[in-house]
Amino acid sequence: MTRAPAPLATTVQERSALIVGQSLPADDAWPIVTGALEFVTDRRVDGMLHAAIAHATVPHALIQSIDVTAARAVPGVVAVLLGGDVPVNALGDDDGDGPVIVDTVVRQLGDPIALVAAVDEATAQAAAAAVTAAYLPLPIVDSARSALEPGAPQLHDKGNVAGHLAFASGDVDAAIRGAYLTVERHVRTPVQEHVALETPGGIAMPDGVGVTVWCGSQFPGVHRRKIARALNIDIADVRLISNPVGGAFGSRNDDPMPVYLAVLAWATRRPVHLKMSREDVMLIGQKRHPFDITTRTGFSSDGRIVASDMTALVDTGPYTTSGPNVLKTSAELSVGPYRMPMARFDGTVVYTNNANGGAFRGYGVPQSAFAIETAMTQAAADLGIDPVELRLMNILRGGDEHALYRHHVTTSLRAAETLQAAAEHAWWRDRAAWRAAATGPWLRGTGIALAMKGVGLGSGKGDTSRARLIVSREGVVQIWAGPNHTGQSIDSSYRQVAADTLGIPMDRIRMTVGDSQLVPEAGSTSSSRSMYAGGEVVRRACVELLDRIETSTGTRVVDPSTCRALIDSGDAEILAEFRLPDSDLGMIPPGQLVTFAPHLVFGCSAQVARLEVNRYTGELHVCGIVCAIDCGTAINPAGVIGQAEGGVTQGLGYAVMEEHLIAGGRPLTKSLETYAIPTSRDVPPIETILVDGSEPTGPMGAKGMSEVVVVPTAPAIAAAVLDAAGVLPDRIPITPERMMRWMSGEQEAIA
Amino acid sequence: MNVNGQRVHPEDPTARLLDFLRDDLDLRAAKEGCGMGECGSCTVLVDGRTVCSCLVLVGQIADSDIVTAEALERSDPPGRPGLTDRLRAELVDHHAPQCGFCIPGLIVSAHAVLTEHLSPTDEQICCGLEGNLCRCTGYRSFVRAIQAVGR
Ligand code: FES
Ligand code: FES
Numbered sequence: 093m094t095r096a097p098a099p100l101a102t103t104v105q106e107r108s109a110l111i112v113g114q115s116l117p118a119d120d121a122w123p124i125v126t127g128a129l130e131f132v133t134d135r136r137v138d139g140m141l142h143a144a145i146a147h148a149t150v151p152h153a154l155i156q157s158i159d160v161t162a163a164r165a166v167p168g169v170v171a172v173l174l175g176g177d178v179p180v181n182a183l184g185d186d187d188g189d190g191p192v193i194v195d196t197v198v199r200q201l202g203d204p205i206a207l208v209a210a211v212d213e214a215t216a217q218a219a220a221a222a223v224t225a226a227y228l229p230l231p232i233v234d235s236a237r238s239a240l241e242p243g244a245p246q247l248h249d250k251g252n253v254a255g256h257l258a259f260a261s262g263d264v265d266a267a268i269r270g271a272y273l274t275v276e277r278h279v280r281t282p283v284q285e286h287v288a289l290e291t292p293g294g295i296a297m298p299d300g301v302g303v304t305v306w307c308g309s310q311f312p313g314v315h316r317r318k319i320a321r322a323l324n325i326d327i328a329d330v331r332l333i334s335n336p337v338g339g340a341f342g343s344r345n346d347d348p349m350p351v352y353l354a355v356l357a358w359a360t361r362r363p364v365h366l367k368m369s370r371e372d373v374m375l376i377g378q379k380r381h382p383f384d385i386t387t388r389t390g391f392s393s394d395g396r397i398v399a400s401d402m403t404a405l406v407d408t409g410p411y412t413t414s415g416p417n418v419l420k421t422s423a424e425l426s427v428g429p430y431r432m433p434m435a436r437f438d439g440t441v442v443y444t445n446n447a448n449g450g451a452f453r454g455y456g457v458p459q460s461a462f463a464i465e466t467a468m469t470q471a472a473a474d475l476g477i478d479p480v481e482l483r484l485m486n487i488l489r490g491g492d493e494h495a496l497y498r499h500h501v502t503t504s505l506r507a508a509e510t511l512q513a514a515a516e517h518a519w520w521r522d523r524a525a526w527r528a529a530a531t532g533p534w535l536r537g538t539g540i541a542l543a544m545k546g547v548g549l550g551s552g553k554g555d556t557s558r559a560r561l562i563v564s565r566e567g568v569v570q571i572w573a574g575p576n577h578t579g580q581s582i583d584s585s586y587r588q589v590a591a592d593t594l595g596i597p598m599d600r601i602r603m604t605v606g607d608s609q610l611v612p613e614a615g616s617t618s619s620s621r622s623m624y625a626g627g628e629v630v631r632r633a634c635v636e637l638l639d640r641i642e643t644s645t646g647t648r649v650v651d652p653s654t655c656r657a658l659i660d661s662g663d664a665e666i667l668a669e670f671r672l673p674d675s676d677l678g679m680i681p682p683g684q685l686v687t688f689a690p691h692l693v694f695g696c697s698a699q700v701a702r703l704e705v706n707r708y709t710g711e712l713h714v715c716g717i718v719c720a721i722d723c724g725t726a727i728n729p730a731g732v733i734g735q736a737e738g739g740v741t742q743g744l745g746y747a748v749m750e751e752h753l754i755a756g757g758r759p760l761t762k763s764l765e766t767y768a769i770p771t772s773r774d775v776p777p778i779e780t781i782l783v784d785g786s787e788p789t790g791p792m793g794a795k796g797m798s799e800v801v802v803v804p805t806a807p808a809i810a811a812a813v814l815d816a817a818g819v820l821p822d823r824i825p826i827t828p829e830r831m832m833r834w835m836s837g838e839q840e841a842i843a
Numbered sequence: 844m845n846v847n848g849q850r851v852h853p854e855d856p857t858a859r860l861l862d863f864l865r866d867d868l869d870l871r872a873a874k875e876g877c878g879m880g881e882c883g884s885c886t887v888l889v890d891g892r893t894v895c896s897c898l899v900l901v902g903q904i905a906d907s908d909i910v911t912a913e914a915l916e917r918s919d920p921p922g923r924p925g926l927t928d929r930l931r932a933e934l935v936d937h938h939a940p941q942c943g944f945c946i947p948g949l950i951v952s953a954h955a956v957l958t959e960h961l962s963p964t965d966e967q968i969c970c971g972l973e974g975n976l977c978r979c980t981g982y983r984s985f986v987r988a989i990q991a992v993g994r
Contacts, residue, residue, distance in 0.1 A: 124943030125931040127872025127912035338944025579942025730938035741981035764881035772972040772982040
């Protein structure tokens with residue numbers, strides 16, 4: 093069975109109901125379920141070569157020589173590329189960005205030392221395995237703390253500090269000295285692997301003086317610049333087609349794969365296909381930054397926060413990637429969605445020979461939120477105040493001043509209502525009964541946590557989305573817009589916005605995302621900005637179309653005759669732009685907005701977790717999660733619920749099972765055999781609640797939500813563990829071994 | 844062997860079934876997410892049983908009947924024609940696919956669950972899908988869709 097597309101409407105239909113707010117399937121859904129959808133790594137072209145990566149076999153060393161004789165001698169090998177073969181062998185302007193192909197220093201096990209192209213995959217792999225190098229080993233920097241020790245080997249020209257961010261909005265030490273209660277916590281969060289199911293890869297081919305690349309990308313503009321830099325060509329000569337792709341979650345932000353593909357095609361003058369193995373991604377793919385956080389939160393006797401003070405040490409591994417930017421969002425959300433007279437944050441990102449950190453859904457917020465939210469849980473217990481009450485007493489409301497930067501947040505923030513919505517759920521209200529019904533070795537508990545996360549790249553960054561629109565003589569509206577999608581069916585939601593703005597059915601709107609040749613530079617699929625930034629620019633393009641039709645015909649009706657009128661007058665093409673609004677400066681010194689990049693708009697999520705803990709084995713069963721969301725208008729509610737359930741599941745993995753381990757620069761979790769993510773049997777029922785709200789600057793009131801849903805899960809689970817077992821975890825994942833140690837009162841040695 | 848009803852003759856008995864399907868037969872619904880039996884993206888039916896095609900060499904199944912997501916309707920049980928179509932439609936209507944990379948493998952397992960159980964329970968569905976990793980959805984939408992087929 094295939095579903096024929098609905099016949100093209102050529103007349104204006106009566107539309108009784110709004111399309112925004114209806115749950116509609118993704119445009120790609122039918123090709124997906126029939127197996128017909130071609131992902132970027134599925135693509136094949138005639139005459140293409142296959143590529144493989146030769147990896148460094150040591151974590152830290154100077155390269156003395158690389159021998160490619162044996163590799164070049166393998167029959168069927170077309171090219172073996174070394175660093176010197178890349179015109180500009182750099183992934184960025186700074187030494188910390190690293191080279192495309194490593195040629196002088198190895199900084200992590202598996203760094204690419206050569207790219208091989210051959211007639212088939214087996215030949216490419218055999219040749220890659222035949223590349224050898226002579227190394228002069230260097231001492232290994234195996235932790236963030238050791239990176240800062242005097243005499244530590246320095247990974248880059250500028251040393252081991254990749255970034256530092258500090259800000260205070262008052263005399264925090266004095267405020268904490270005067271506090272009735274100070275909750276001090278030292279928490280550590282793990283390295284999390286994205287496990288986007290399609291491993292990095294795709295295909296590239298030479299195209300005139302440039303290249304065309306099919307490869308997943310969450311930031312085509314940046315990837316095109318990286319390719320142009322490496323090949324020393326103009327960005328206009330780089331075409332990047334970045335979907336359909338099998339998931340992202342941040343992994344396709346810092347990924348150098350589009351550059352590898354472009355270099356291979358450019359050097360061989362042939363189409364080249366490359367797809368990383370899962371083991372390769374586990375080895376060198378970027379991961380969620382591990383944080384080591386010390387925090388002090390001061391409270392008055394009646395439960396008001398008087399100050400928050402957070403210090404974070406972050407391991408970004410061998411290359412800068414998103415490290416310093418991740419620190420900005422961590423700093424901003426170190427104060428959670430709370431009001432307080434003052435706060436301080438001091439964070440440092442360092443280089444090590446550990447796994448490379450990078451963008452990951454939540455972008456630094458899950459880490460700092462775990463610290464502040466577990467501090468709130470601890471404070472509620474210490475003060476004898478209900479955890480919901482304590483949070484509400486301190487809650488940040490729409491239009492309030494942000495605790496750290498003192499800028500004003502959007503009026504649409506509904507943190508209080510979101511928390512209340514979660515707390516009204518039976519799983520929270522009935523928590524005493526749940527706890528009392530525990531039997532046998534199982535202890536039961538319920539926990540709650542709250543978080544917010546900024547939408548967009550942050551103030552001062554010139555964050556802009558763009559769209560192009562044309563109409564046809566038949567009254568069909570074609571729109572090219574971004575951000576592109578990595579599995580969120582964002583194009584379908586853009587069509588919903590367009591349909592309601594234009595007052596025409598969805599089947600008269602064509603939407604294309606993800607091809608840099610067609611879509612104007614629209615920014616990243618990141619920072620919860622797609623629905624907000626892309627939706628709003630689509631809306632603006634549509635409003636401009638209506639304005640032009642009105643000028644030309646006196647009506648605001650989009651039909652074949654009005655479209656023809658525009659075509660005939662040469663007004664049928666529209667380029668729209670949406671510059672995301674910056675916040676005010678607050679206490680940030682003029683000219684430094686971009687240093688801290690605070691947000692105006694925030695999405696919010698509150699979650700309740702109920703669970704059981706086995707008192708003898710430390711085993712944890714998470715039995716249910718409530719996820720309340722403040723996303724303004726839900727353009728496609730089913731899409732929002734899908735994002736929420738997927739986000740909660742990643743949060744669940746982060747909380748109780750996922751941890752990429754590395755020792756002496758050598759990973760211990762090398763595959764999905766040793767790095768486990770939640771399966772269908774690990775995910776409990778999830779109840780999603782959409783809280784009413786409307787963001788004044790967003791399309792039809794929408795704002796982003798797909799990162800914040802990852803954030804409250806771990807602290808809610810930690811709070812439930814406290815309720816069940818009387819111990820509050822200070823690190824995640826909460827494994828049975830750790831549970832046993834905490835329950836027996838043992839302290840874990842701080843690494 | 845037969846693949847989706849066509850007689851085929853693999854040249855290399857040591858080829859992985861997954862590579863043979865994708866590279867030689869141009870059947871690229873089955874995906875490689877791990878290559879070691881952990882993710883289920885490569886799931887196909889071999890003589891009616893779900894198998895990770897990344898773990899099987901074509902020489903091991905020379906006389907078998909293979910069905911992939913592209914032609915899943917070929918394995919609809921007698922007396923239940925249209926099962927595949929219903930399953931596909933419910934997945935679409937329940938907004939189950941997000942990126943969709945897991946789906947061609949997962950739908951094969953879901954079909955097997957529905958072949959075994961007319962109205963599978965939550966537990967039966969979750970057991971049946973346990974070998975199929977999805978990083979986007981949290982699986983609950985699959986459970987809802989499969990239960991809707993079973994109703
Ligand atoms: S590719 Fe076969 S199980 Fe993952
Ligand atoms: S929908 Fe993306 S992995 Fe399942």
